[in-house]
Amino acid sequence: MVRLEENKFYTAGKKIETLPLPAKVYIPTLQHLGKPCDKLEVKTGDPVLKCQVIATSEAKVFSPIHSSVSGKVSAITNWPHPVVGKSKAIIIESDGQDKQFVSGHRSEDEIKKLSPQQIREIVFKAGIVGMGGASFPTHIKLNPPKQITSLIVNIAECEPYLTGDSQLAIEKSKEIVLGIELVARCLAVKDVIIAIEDNKPEAIQAVQEACAKAGYAVKILASQYPQGGEKQLVKSVLGKEIPQGKLPFDVGANVQNVSTIYAIFEAIYKNKPLYERVVTVTGSILAQPKNILCRIGTPIKELINFCGPLKEEPAKIIIGGPMMGIAQFTDMVPVIKSTTGVIVLSKSESPVKDEDSCIRCGSCVRACSMGLLPCLMNQAAEKGLWQQAKDYGVLDCMECGLCSYSCPSNRKIVQSIRRAKLELNK
Ligand code: SF4
Ligand code: SF4
Structure with missing residues (x-):
């Protein structure tokens, strides 16, 4: 692992701001690891409500997709996708009213009585996937084929520039602890460790305070890249190597990203499907880089404008972190469930380098x-x-x-x- 220049100062400690409702959302039918949701529940011209299921699948591995606004389906067509280039998307024109399909919180009493199977069912229906970038359906990850002995909550956020996870941990630490309790109950695990890198002092303090009563351990790790990767994190926290071709459950570990934990809290306590998320929008040429709560399907252009004005024309826009993220060919590409950040780089920050032959340097x-x-x-x-x-x-x-x-x-x-x-x- 290596120590990289962090560049988190643009947005570190900045309160999460909510992006105004977009006029249109472009919701891809592929937002999870697996086959797209090809069973469309709406057609062009249909009215929709926020939280309404708009696409599902018959596949074994999938996560349903919900509308993030209320309005009308204006088209279903191929549209730019931040990971695979292009995919089918349901385009919804917002009516600006944000009318909701389901509502109503569960009572504390109801939540206490939920069985692991019921928790998984709610997580599935809420369309939750790994929000750290992996996008694997969470209800499946909460049902591992082997007994788990340690739950690791991932707040490493080791990629340069990104601060959304740590800001969420600062602002929602109590809710995150409630989410952890649900996941621990689901996995029947007692050993819970919150893993966080030492370059996030505010988040460390918030999490330590919130975890004190629950008795969860907070492990502070030296900041290194790519420590947030599951295999690296299991090694750093538990000292266990995961062999090639194996997964964390093979060594008794389950790793959950902190944003995913928060989405689980919201699904169980607020009956809320995953239709919005926190995204770090950052870079030296933005006048006001921010951590933004925005609706799934919002074109990144709107996020960039919300942080503007731009000091110069961007040379490169990356979705995700600068190391694992993907350069985009259009700013009309939408935010999806796994979008952690939007990084806007200037010409001097992203020089074009010619590719040479491999010199077998190793x-x-x-x-x-x-x-x-x-x-x-x-x-x-x-x-x-x-x-x-x-x-x-x-x-x-x-x-x-x-x-x-x-x-x-x-x-x-x-x-x-x-x-x-x-x-x-x-
Ligand atoms: S991107 Fe893949 S191949 Fe390259 S260093 Fe990372 S794990 Fe290895
Ligand atoms: S061996 Fe050296 S030159 Fe070849 S791909 Fe690897 S790092 Fe590049």
């Missing part, structure tokens, strides 16, 4: 946080040898970006790995 191999052979995966993927790329461990790659970062030849290693993964998942 730098990427030494840098790889998963002990893989990035140069060989890159070569195989560039030749379209998907099976060979798989044999080299492409599916174990966590896309941390350290190989590309360390490559003197500016090889686009991560892009080629992502391409190979997409091909292998077809």
